Amino acid sequence: MTYLAILGFGTVGSGVAKVLTENAAEVAAGAGEEVRLKYIVDIRNIPDSPFAPLMVKDFAVVEQDPEVGVVVETIGGCGVALAFTRRALAAGKHVVTSNKQLVAEHGVELLALAKEHGVNYFFEASVGGGIPLLRPLFNDLSANRILSMKGILNGTTNYILTAMLQSGKELDEALKEAQSLGYAELNPDSDLDGTDAVRKTCILADLAWGRELKPELVPVEGIRGVALQDIRSAAASGGAIKLLCRLIRGEDGLTYAWVAPHYVPASSMLCHVDQAFNALIITGNAVGDTMFYGTGAGSVPTASAVAGDVVDAVRHKSSPRGIGWSDAPLPLGDPDTLPSRWYIRSEGKWHFTEPLTADRIPACEARYRVLD
Ligand SMILES: NC(=O)c1ccc[n+]([C@@H]2O[C@H](COP(=O)([O-])OP(=O)(O)OC[C@H]3O[C@@H](n4cnc5c(N)ncnc54)[C@H](OP(=O)(O)O)[C@@H]3O)[C@@H](O)[C@H]2O)c1
Structure with missing residues (x-):
């Protein structure tokens, strides 16, 4: 059994909770074990949601719980999402995200951190939402x-x-x-x-x-x-x-x-x-x-890609895939000359x-x- 936390219960985060719950059998079959949602971290309250009992306000709860193996970051931006991602990776947790800004601006650092701690950092949903593109x-x-x-x-x-x-x-x-x-x-x-x-x-x-x-x-x-x-x-x-x-x-x-x-x-x-x-x-x-x-967007289609990454992270929890790229700049030409x-x-x-x-x-x- 792998326990999971979702950070940010907005459009994508709530879709991830839905897909992981409604398609629990498919997720377990793909991952080779049950994947259970343990926490949802958000600054908002969601009293009317069936997931309300899982809500916590403090990310440290997730960070310090050794049972949590995978963290889904669907907050967006490069503020708290960056800080939480660094902390989750450093705590030895696999991280899955839909946050393209974070990957485009801090991918080198976060992928290196994932490698250092022997975990996966996956981001299929960051490009093309639900369409399988990156894998x-x-x-x-x-x-x-x-x-x-x-x-x-x-x-x-x-x-x-x-x-x-x-x-x-x-x-x-x-x-x-x-x-x-x-x-x-x-x-x-x-x-x-x-x-x-x-x-x-x-x-x-x-x-x-x-x-x-x-x-x-x-x-x-x-x-x-x-x-x-x-x-x-x-x-x-x-x-x-x-x-x-x-x-x-x-x-x-x-x-x-x-x-x-x-x-x-x-x-x-x-x-x-x-x-x-x-x-x-x-x-x-x-x-x-x-x-x-x-x-390319929307709650459940995007969650499909996030949940697929969760399955892959669990499948590769002992042998991370080691995706990454160098911080050397890609040599660029000027499109105006084409x-x-x-x-x-x-x-x-x-x-x-x-x-x-x-x-x-x-x-x-x-x-x-x-x-x-
Ligand atoms: N929406 C899509 O279709 C889609 C598709 C592909 C990729 N993405 C990417 O996925 C990410 C999430 O997008 P989204 O549309 O799901 O955004 P969203 O609906 O705004 O959800 C973000 C959630 O995070 C919460 N949040 C803000 N600060 C927080 C904090 N400090 N701790 C915990 N939770 C916090 C927000 O609460 P408040 O609402 O109270 O601020 C909100 O519930 C973005 O990077 C976006 O670019 C989105």
Whole structure:
């Protein structure tokens, strides 16, 4: 039997409690033993929840209980979540998280700490929510040289871009709709500005190429500048405007990483990924293209990935998997130097350019890199 604690009983944390409880038989079969939830740590009270008897306010209770083998961190951010993760790992507990900011900014340190203490630090849910992405990348595709990754990894902005086209709304109105339906947070900055997508891009790069990509080094353009007329014109020409995460391993050995709205032609499967869905295409030199598609956020889908990590942590409790990457910086190239076709509006008319580097784009009112 392995005992578990959840830190942060919000959207994801409450989903984890639900999945571990309702799917207890499947979890036990996968883990090879029963996995029982012992504590929930949150600053809020949850008197009406069936999990109320498990609530504690003080993380030290979890930290000092030798029975707790696995800690799930679903608080978010790099404040108390970082402090609790350090303490849990140092206390010899496996840690599982959905917190992309923490992994993108402190992954090197936390993975080294996990190694030092002979435990696992897993974060499948941090990229693509419920979609299995990271384990296929570091496990099943590990015999490949990863050549590129491209995808839609922010469901909120994908929902907004889809809603703009379908209901003819400008971004502000579509955002309000997304907020009222729970697809966008009250403070949507990290989604709209692309910061959330950058963090996921960094985690993918870290795992694929074994060196650290710091979020502040990734050029980013969010969707605030995308107008309804851009989306309508793209649709009329058979494509779609999508916020893409891009990673390309150049023949020069440099990695080109960026996040920006793109024109995606209908010939790409990414053009047809709508609403809040996520998708990622990973291209390896042996396998070619592989595409992963599914629900990139939400309580229970995200909890599915967290609970899968819990199962794997229990399965590997005596022989940690040793995932990690070096703190040496990933050598980067400038995406603006990569030639590409562009979809541009000049004097009110849209057209496609020949392949050009960014500095050669003619004067225009709007421009989107074309996904080739
Ligand atoms: N939501 C998703 O669909 C999704 C998907 C993938 C990844 N993630 C990531 O998963 C993490 C959690 O997201 P979420 O949406 O579940 O957030 P959330 O709903 O805000 O849940 C966080 C919970 O932690 C609690 N908390 C805050 N400070 C605490 C403290 N000092 N000690 C214990 N608990 C504390 C919060 O309480 P208060 O509400 O009182 O502050 C809240 O209940 C984030 O890193 C997020 O980026 C989320």
